[in-house]
Amino acid sequence: MPQSADEHSTIDAVGSVDRAGNGIVGRERERGILRAQLRSALDGVGCLVLVSGEAGIGKTTLIDDLAGAAAARGCLVLWGHAYDLSVTPAYGPWVELLRRYPAGVERLPEPPAFVEDARSATAAGSSEALFFAAAAFFDDVARVQPLLLILEDLHWADQGSRDFLRFLARQLADRRILVAATYRSDELHRRHPLYTLLPVLVRESGVERLDVQRLDSDGSRALIASRYAIGGDDAARLERYIQDHAEGNPLFALELLRSLAEGGVLRLSGDTWSLGDTDRVRLPTLLLQVIETRLDRLGDETLSLLRVAAIIGQEVPLDLWQQVTGASDDALVKAIERGQASHILEEAASGTAIRFQHALIREALYESVISLRRRVWHRKVAETLAALPAPVPDIVAHHFQQAGDVRAVSWLLEAARRARMVYATTTATDRLETALGLDEQQGGASGLRGWLLAGLAGLGEMFARFDERRRMLDEARDIAVRANDATLLGLVEWYRAFIETHFDGSTAEALGSARDRIQRLPSGERARLYGFLYGIVGTPIGVDSVDMTCEIIVFQGQSGQYREALAAIERVYAESPILS
Known part of the structure; x- marks a missing residue:
């Protein structure tokens, strides 16, 4: 019996509601703006909201909170991500988002054929025709059930994904569709393609821009109070310590608090917490050092598995992880449980993969592997992916490329061919130019x-x-x-x-x-x-x-x-x- 649209409305936001349930502090203005845009979309006046800020500032937490509110109001919530340290295929975030669409749900239209079949996308005849077809599908869905479309880490998205976002944004004003996209403001520079796209989006579509700032002292105090019942002089000292060293970045603050608790400086005594001598704490100068300190407590076997996971990507399919590492079921379960308990991993919405809770955690793990060993693991990941029935050539090429393996050239050629089939010529050009450079470095070994x-x-x-x-x-x-x-x-x-x-x-x-x-x-x-x-x-x-x-x-x-x-x-x- 297929589910009704109403029965399905909360499915895709369940995980995000749980993550947001820890409480959000110091973000009343931002939450108010997002709620107002959600209400407008429900009334038939859609919008694109761009949520920006530095790494760890709380963009995803706000979007999680919005997803929970949207699901509670009957919206269908769909997510798509762009990923660092891996090559995103043409329209990658949109394809991921569409593949999470609940096919077979009563009253909802069937997804377009090109979601699974690139040949159908080619038959559209042009990128413009493809864009019209995708936008029409979203419009058809929104006539039955309001839509919240979430694009995470837009700064890593491919050109085709940005082009379709621009196309769709111009059509939202009279639709029950809210699009929320996050990006790191600290990743942008004058030559970054998103840098030049932002003013165009604002001019053409009346985009709502939300730049998430660092927490002030009141926000930092509320963040501490939401997790640790501590009072008196200890509370004041802890607030100064966190404000001085995290400087208002919520992720930094949480990592420092965990570091203090795990190091025994912040102790639970009965129902309250007490703070020891912070002068004895060897202060890390960078967040990555804080993360590394926490990672070291996981044990060698778990840490080794997590390092391989970091090489695989931000989202790690469980079957691939096990096949590459050769780990037993028990070892993998133990690594996942420890990673979740340490707030390093979370289960992906699909249930068949895990994700790193933050890109910075993954980056710390990735950088902790010496370059020669990274190359070995990248080659093994690439060979495993290449042997799958339907590998994504962009991802296979990335891993071969990171391994310094000439086979990257042929996979980049295949990635370019597929991008050309769906009219993503910018992506195709990038893949071919990259392949030519690699081929020259390898002395033409690819032939x-x-x-x-x-x-x-x-x-x-x-x-x-x-x-x-x-x-x-x-x-x-x-x-x-x-x-x-x-x-x-x-x-x-x-x-x-x-x-x-x-x-x-x-x-x-x-x-x-x-x-x-x-x-x-x-x-x-x-x-x-x-x-x-x-x-x-x-x-x-x-x-x-x-x-x-x-x-x-x-x-x-x-x-x-x-x-x-x-x-x-x-x-x-x-x-x-x-x-x-």
């Missing part, structure tokens, strides 16, 4: 330079950087001829015809000739080329040329060759097994 050059030449606006693209294709052609690689040569000829046809404004004859030469390739080589271009695998004979023919038809229509385009459409219908 893929020609494919990388051809792939780069075929991306983006065909009128831009024409001379540079032509040089890339010339070099790729020379590589193909030397290697007797007919497939690469076919790809080069197709891209050259496509670029020069657009640049010269000529007819589509060159494109047709290039397509016909490709169709004369042996079936295996032809399948390899079409797989690279369109992701077609195992399609019936004759279907593999449909996409290429459609590209020619689009060009003919755009350039006014209407008779030729109509004739080509008739031929496709007549010859294609799928369309017929």
Whole structure:
């Protein structure tokens, strides 16, 4: 029996409500602003809220609190994250968010096919069409149940994710959709793409910006009082100590308090706490040193497992963690329980993974592993991921790259191909340029330079950087001829015809000739080329040329060759097994 929308409304916010249940202090203004935007969204006036602040300032705590309030008011809450120290795939946070959508719930619309099938995304025809389809889906959901969409760590998001956020933000004013995005203000600089996007979002969409500041002395005092019943002179000394060393950062304050308690300086005596001599405390100069001190108390076996988890990522699938480390069930359970008890780990919403409670904790663990050992673990993680039935190429490439392994190049090429299929050309360009740099560092050991050059030449606006693209294709052609690689040569000829046809404004004859030469390739080589271009695998004979023919038809229509385009459409219908 499928759940009703009302029955499901609190599911995705349960964990966040629990985390927020510890109490929020000193944030009355921020909570008031978020509640007001939630009320407006429930009344049909949506908005994008940008919550910024330095690391550890309490952005996620505020968003957790908002999620709990939204769930209690009947909203469907969906989360998406961008992750540091790992390469986020094209539209990564949005894909994660959509994959948490409760399929099969009564009254709610089914998620779009492109959530699981990139081929369906390619069929949209353009990034704009894809954006319209995704926005229409969110609108359909919001007509049934109000939506809170949460994007964490926007400063790490890919270009495509930022572009869709901008697109969606312009459409929220008359919808029951609230979008809340967090980002680290201390990560931004003038060259950061989010730095230039922020004023655009404000100008176009009337964004609500919420910059979370450090706690003042009253806030720090309330934070201490919410966790430790301490009075008299000890309370005053503890408040001064925390204010002097945490300087109003809640995460720093909590870590210092835990450090004092675990070190026996802050002791529980009956129902109250007492404070010992803080002058004897060896004060850490950085938060990471505080975290490391706490980590050292976990025991060697648990600490070793957590270090590998930190190498895997911010969110760690349990199966992958166990497969990479070879740990027994008991050892893994013990590590998770100790990590949770020490406020280092929390269970992910999926129930099949754990997450680090804060990126700084993960960074401390990651940096505590010597570089050579990190490379070994990254290689093992990459090989394990690569052997899965449906690996994410961006993540596999990242781990091979961190391992200094030349296999990163081929995985970056695959990541670029998939990004191109969903019109994320900025991401595709980044992956190919990164792969070219790695290939050069490895002395061309991947043997893929020609494919990388051809792939780069075929991306983006065909009128831009024409001379540079032509040089890339010339070099790729020379590589193909030397290697007797007919497939690469076919790809080069197709891209050259496509670029020069657009640049010269000529007819589509060159494109047709290039397509016909490709169709004369042996079936295996032809399948390899079409797989690279369109992701077609195992399609019936004759279907593999449909996409290429459609590209020619689009060009003919755009350039006014209407008779030729109509004739080509008739031929496709007549010859294609799928369309017929």
